Amino acid sequence: MLVTIEGIDGSGKSTLHKTLGPYLADLDPVITCEPGSTWIGEAVRRAIREHADPIAEALLFVADHAAHLREVIRPALSEDRLVISDRYIDSRLVYQQVTLDGIIPDPLTWLRAVHHGWTIMPDLTILLAVPVPVALERTGKRESGEHFEQESVLTKVQEYYMELVEEDTARFLILDGTLPPEHILRVAGEVIRFRYDEMNRKKKKKY
Numbered sequence: 406m407l408v409t410i411e412g413i414d415g416s417g418k419s420t421l422h423k424t425l426g427p428y429l430a431d432l433d434p435v436i437t438c439e440p441g442s443t444w445i446g447e448a449v450r451r452a453i454r455e456h457a458d459p460i461a462e463a464l465l466f467v468a469d470h471a472a473h474l475r476e477v478i479r480p481a482l483s484e485d486r487l488v489i490s491d492r493y494i495d496s497r498l499v500y501q502q503v504t505l506d507g508i509i510p511d512p513l514t515w516l517r518a519v520h521h522g523w524t525i526m527p528d529l530t531i532l533l534a535v536p537v538p539v540a541l542e543r544t545g546k547r548e549s550g551e552h553f554e555q556e557s558v559l560t561k562v563q564e565y566y567m568e569l570v571e572e573d574t575a576r577f578l579i580l581d582g583t584l585p586p587e588h589i590l591r592v593a594g595e596v597i598r599f600r601y602d603e604m605n606r607k608k609k610k611k612y
């Protein structure tokens with residue numbers, strides 16, 4: 406089962422992701438992330454740092470995703486493992502919708518077409534929602550400000566995430582990212598456990 410964690414910068418994804426591994430240790434989950442689960446992640450980081458051309462940057466994120474699928478996601482899913490990824494396809498659908506605006510006509514259609522036919526859609530996506538000012542206050546404490554971490558970008562990104570939810574409500578679980586981290590961990594952890602058990606029960610029934 407593939408679970409992804411999404412949200413704007415500063416929404417608390419990494420905090421949740423780090424603690425889910427130990428919380429669900431009995432399920433032996435594969436804990437992974439985008440960008441950066443393969444060497445292509447280094448190129449992505451450089452593109453972000455050096456404000457590369459937005460199309461080049463978008464395609465590097467896609468290249469990182471392709472390598473991630475081949476090296477981590479597909480092998481783990483083929484063994485029926487539980488995979489939990491900090492960011493995944495939706496990050497591209499929302500962030501690159503912003504960065505490609507005015508550069509490519511209809512960026513969302515283009516982004517979907519680029520992924521079409523080879524990506525694997527998540528079974529469950531946990532979206533951490535926090536007001537943009539709270540996220541900015543949190544990320545403002547970081548030493549390296551990235552070019553995505555601006556109010557105008559994050560406001561659009563949050564809006565686009567909500568549009569994705571409206572299109573596919575069954576896939577998303579929205580959690581209030583301003584709640585205490587232990588509370589978020591318990592809800593996310595128990596929902597993942599329930600869904601994973603349910604999937605395994607259904608599989609057993611088939612045999």
Ligand SMILES: Nc1ncnc2c1ncn2[C@@H]1O[C@H](COP(=O)(O)OP(=O)(O)O)[C@@H](O)[C@H]1O
Nearest residue numbers: 414415416417418419420543582583584585586
């Ligand atoms: N639920 C929470 N409540 C308060 N602060 C949080 C919470 N989750 C994370 N933080 C803090 O906010 C900052 C950003 O969190 P992080 O997990 O790195 O976010 P992201 O990975 O989404 O950018 C960190 O300093 C972290 O300690």
Ligand SMILES: Cc1cn([C@H]2C[C@H](O)[C@@H](COP(=O)(O)OP(=O)(O)O)O2)c(=O)[nH]c1=O
Nearest residue numbers: 414415419439440466492496497500501553
């Ligand atoms: C995976 C992905 C990330 N990003 C952006 C979101 C982040 O601002 C940045 C780095 O991602 P990440 O390392 O997850 O940062 P954070 O922990 O702050 O959320 O890259 C995209 O623009 N497109 C993508 O496809």
